[in-house]
Amino acid sequence: MSDITKGMLAQAILNDSIKNMMMEQTKAGMAKFKSPEFKAACMKAVADPAAREALIKQLMADPLTAPVAFKLFSPEAQAAMKAQSKKKSKGNAKDQWVDFKYWLKCWKTCMHQPESKEDKAKMKQAQMDFPWMIDLMKTVSMGKRYTEGRTGIALQMSWKAIIHQAAATIEQLNNVFLDPENTVLAQIMVPTQIYKAMDLHHFCAETPANILIMMDQHCHEKYIDEVVNHGLPDDTCNYASQTPGVVLAGHLPNPGTALICSNLPCEAGFSSYAIVERELGIPTYRLDVPYNFKTEEDRAAYVKDMFGMIAFLEETTGHKMDWDKLRKVCEDTNKLGEIELERWEMNRSENPPVCNDMLWFPHLCFFSMDAGRADAVPLFEDLQKLGRRAYMKKECSVKPMKYRAILWNPPTFGYTYFWSWMERCWGIGVVQDMETYGPVNVIDTTSPESMLEGLALQWCNAAMSRHTRGPAENWMGDVAKLTEMYRPDFILNLNHMGCRSSLGLTGAMKEWANENDMPVCIVDYSMYDSRVVSRQGIRDQINNFMMNIMHAEPLDPSLLVFDDDNAW
Amino acid sequence: MEKIKELAFFEKLLNTPQNSLVDKAVKEGRIPIAYNCYTAPEALLSVGKAFPVRLRAPQTTSTELATFYMSPFTCSYSRSILEAALDDQYEFIQGMVFAACCVQIQRTAHNYKLQKLKGDEKFVHYLIDVPRKEFDAYVPALVADLKKLAGLMETTYGLDMSEENIRKAIHEQNEFNKLLKEISDFRKLDKPKITGSEWHMVYTACKTAPKDMLVEPLKKLKTALEKREGFEAKARLMVMGSICDNPAYIELIESQGCLVVADRFCYGSLPGMEMIPEEGDVFTNLALFYLESNECPRMMEKMEFRAERAENYLEEYKADGIIFETLKFCDVWGYEKLKTLKILEDKGIPCVRIEREYALSGEGQMKTRVQAFIESIQNKQLTEKLAK
Structure with a gap:
């Protein structure tokens, strides 16, 4: 409604003559149309x-x-209407149907309600107490943004992973609100397989801010501001600072059982959990991933640390470790690892079938955030089948794929459709990325010790442990290795301005790139705060690189500059 | 208050990393090994001909090269150290031992290795993985790490790193610390005989030159201080926080009429003068000592302990308040504002937080902040007196 109309309406309430005049006009208008x-x-x-x-x-x-x-x-x-219809168009009727079907499924997943009336009431109350839960409804929109312009098998793969992750997040919410006695609060990057073997649920403390930013770039900003208002320097990594912000705002559900966290990904990360511990007042266990995890002594110590975590959980929650169950969880993890290796291998081909978020998102969700989920196996088997089909058909997930890239450092969480924008604007396909890549080891399930050793190795090799903390050889060595394996046209190096570790190797990366004649697109951004560098700011840096260094022509020039500062 | 001429000796040692004593020692064929952190065991680096030199960058005012390698968004200490190294200010050192205290200093170590060491086999470049929590299982890992370092020193420099020699080095360090402690205790007096900046100058100099060459000057200083009259000040303060190896900062604080009586910061002496156990296995002693005495916020589980220790220091040194200084981009100390400092503030201890850069800058602003802080302490004291 325009301001003039609003003004007239307001006046009409006070003034009968204006009211009558408006009524007359409306009648005249209607008569004209009829x-x-x-x-x-x-x-x-x-x-x-x-x-x-x-x-x-x-x-x-x-x-x-x-x-x-x-x-x-x-x-x-x-x-605008043309652009909108283009945005919604999936190419052909089949793709349109697939998109619609998964869109409905996604809504169904998000609207899932507990069965009993009592539980429904509890969840309703939780929505009142923890307003960020409403933002979860934006998952469907996130799905639409991820799949924008995507067709064929790639479209199915994207939707499947998103819906699965939405279900996993809702399960976590149910855990913490409906069954808090059997739920532990946990940081990501901690071996989640252990909770599962102990018949414990977990709620990821990062969910209210770090995960939900993927749905809406601005929904979590109040938490960053909250912690800064308490005195934290505003240049601190906002990956780490948001969760204490949520706690200080009183928006983090507290199961009251135990908190499990670690020294990852850096000092800011583990320091932030001291605030969570103090504010929530729950018993806390911290795993200390060694710096030199490649030495046997250090890894053996880490295994003992994991035994310590199990003993702590047994003591605080009363749940006992079921080693047979851990064996099953580890076997599932091994299966996932096997599938993942195949997906990576397929991406080495001329027509990589699982580029961009199709590679990154499932790995993030089911390797880093919630590893060991039994239902991740069928999902990955599905993704594997689709990937194989695409590979056989030589169907690249990016259509048309103009540039192969390797993404170094974590992608921007505040810009969910960054991937699809790169595809549509420049035809860029990220064939491997830092958060996904790492040595995949097979866990030996013969004894409790061997299982924990396998898990220790797996988690020591996780992205934030291996690359952003360990020796520079891990970082530079992997860049060189991936370049050799995937033959990228360039490396997209996203420099999160709060990550001291990756910033500390910026120069080394540039020198390596010069020596190896490999173009590197360095993008400065803030991983969780688009007020620092806007989405257009990120796009500008990539656009400049593509035009000036790669001498590329955009596939769709209308996507070079557009305003989405206030979009979800 | 008169200046003591004995202090000039220490002051000169701080002008450059390669000071006269280091120069002399190098000419005598001794081996300078640079290190970065309290947790890098000085005693181990003092065996035989080796001697430790703690990394500083007194001549570095800008960090263009280091900023290229580490970006402008990392702490200025890490960058200044790298800049000094790239600027060949550390050409005299024959080894570099880092403790993996934070990611930024780790990256400094990595960059140093990438840029300066091209397969130099006569150079020990080692990063000690000091655990972030006191957990029994990590002690053997740290012991193994220290043994590996000792082995490297043995093979690279031909030093005899036997238990006996290490024990001797530990004993010498303990004796040296005893002497330092005696001087440090002058700060506890009602009228301290040494100012905060003077003490910081002495202590920093002791970290940057061979210790055996400092014993006599320290004894002379002690004698001179004994004869000195004490200082009176508007307030007694404790400085707490990120790395500070520049006595000019403390001098600047004291220029506002207060005395810095306790230095609870990186490169400060609290902790720093404790005795390392000499009986038993030397490596285990060193590992346990550095894990237990460590008060750095890098230790994940010691928040309460740090607050308790800070309170003890306040009491022991009769300090009226805390100046909490953090280097820009220092994450570990940045978070302490919400952790340890909050505990102290909740107990009613006057605190002020100052953010600064490694090289001396922003003097005017800092003076104003300190002045206001001192006034607030005085007001508080006055109000309390009136209430009584």
Whole structure:
């Protein structure tokens, strides 16, 4: 409603004469629309473009119809409608159907309600107490943004992973609100397989901020501000600072059982959990991933640390470790590892079938955030089947794929459709990324010790342990290795301004790139705060690189610059 | 208050990393090994001809090269150290031992290795993985790490790193610390005989030159201080926080009429003068000593312990308040504002937080902040007196 109309309405309430005048005008308008002349003009406009133009002009000239006519027929409105229909179009009817089907499924997953009335009431109350839960509804929109412009097998793969992750997040919420006695609060990057073997649920403390930012770039900013208002320097890594912000705002559900965290990914990460511990007042166990995890002594010590964590959980929660169950969980983890290796291998081909978030997102969710889920196996088997089909058909997930890239450092969480934008604007396919890549080891399930050793090795090799903390050889060595394996056209190095560790090797990366004649696109950004570097700011840096270094032509110039500062 | 001429000796040692004593020792064929942190065991680096030199960058005012390698968003200490190394200010050192205290200093170590060491086999470049929590299982790992370092020193420099020699080095360090402690205790007096900046100058100099060459000057200083009259000040303060190896900062604080009586910061002496056990296995003693005495916020589980220790220091040194200084981009100390400092503030201890850079800058602003802080302490004291 325009301001003029609002003003008139407000006045009409006070003034009967204005009210009567408006009523008269509305009646006149309605009579005009119902008149046989107008109907005839409309019929003529359908068949004759000249008549259509004349009718639009007439409608725009009439003060009564002008606001609506302008919104429908102005060149800007037409362009926006075209763009919208292009955005929604999935190429062919089959893709359109697939998209619609998964869209419905995603809604169904998000609207999932507990069965009992009591539980429903508890969840409703939780939504009142923890307002960020409402943001979860934006998952469907996130799915749409991820899959924008995607077709074929890639479209299915994207939706499947998103829906699965949405279900996993809802399960976590159910755990913490409906079964808090059997739920532990946990940081990501901690061996989640152990909770599962102990028949414990877990709620990821990062969910309210770090995960939800993927749904809406601004929904978590209040938490960053909260912690800064308490005195934390604002240049601190906002990956780490958000969770204490959530706690200080009183928005983190507290199961009251135990908190499990670690020294990852850096000092800011583990320091932040001291605040969580103090504010929530729950018993806490911290794993200390060694710096030199490649030495046997250090890894043996880490295994003992994991035994310590199990003993702590047994003592605080009363749950006992079931080694047979851990064996099953480890076997599932091994299966996932095997599938993952195949997916990586397929991406080495000329037509990589699992690029961008299709590679990164499932790995993040089911290797780093919630590893050991039994239902991740069928998901990965599905993804594997789809991947194989695409590989056999030589169907690349990026259509058309113009550039192969390796993404170094974590992607931008505040810009969910960054991947799909790169695909549509420049035809960039990220064939491997730092958060995904790492040595995959097979866990030996013969004894409790061997299982924990396997898990220790797996978690020591996780991205934030291996690359952003360990020796520089891990970092530089992996860049060189991936370059050799995947033959990228360039490396996309996203420099999160709060990550001291990756920033500390910026120069080394540049020198390595010069020596190896490998273009590197260095993008400065803040991983969780688009107020520091906006989405367009990120796009500008990539656009400049693509135009000036790669001498590329954009596939869709309308995507070079557009305003999405306030979009989800 | 008169200046003591004995202090000039220490002051000169701080002008450059390669000071006159280091120069002399190198000419005598001794082996300078640079280190970065309290947790890098000085005693181990003092065996035989080796001697430790703690990394400082007194001549570095800008960090263009290091900023290229480490970006402008890392702490200025890490960058200054790298800059000094790239600027060949550390050409005299024959080894570099880092403790993996934080990621930024780790990256300094990595960059140093990548840029300066091209397969130099006569150079020990080692990063000790000091655990982030006191957990029994990590002690053997740290012991193994220290043994590996000792082995490297033995093979690279031909030093005899036997238990006996290490024990001797530990004993010498303990004796040296005893002497230092005696001087440090002058700060506890009602009228301290040494100012905070003077003490910081002495202590920093002791970390950057061979200790055996400092014993006599320290004894002379002690004698001179004994004869000195004490200082009176508007307030007695404790400085706590990130690394500070520049006595000019403390001098600047004291220029506002207070005395810094306790230095609870990296490169400060609290902790730093404790006795390492000499009986038993030397490596285990060293590992346990550095894990237990460590008060750095890098230790994940010692928040309460740090607050308790800070309170003890306040009491022991009769300090009225805390200046909490953090280097920009220092994450470990940045978070301490919300952790340890919050505990102290909740107990009613006057605190002020100052953010600074490694090289001396922003003097005017800092003076104003300190002045206001001192006034607030005085007001508080006055109010309390009136209430009584």
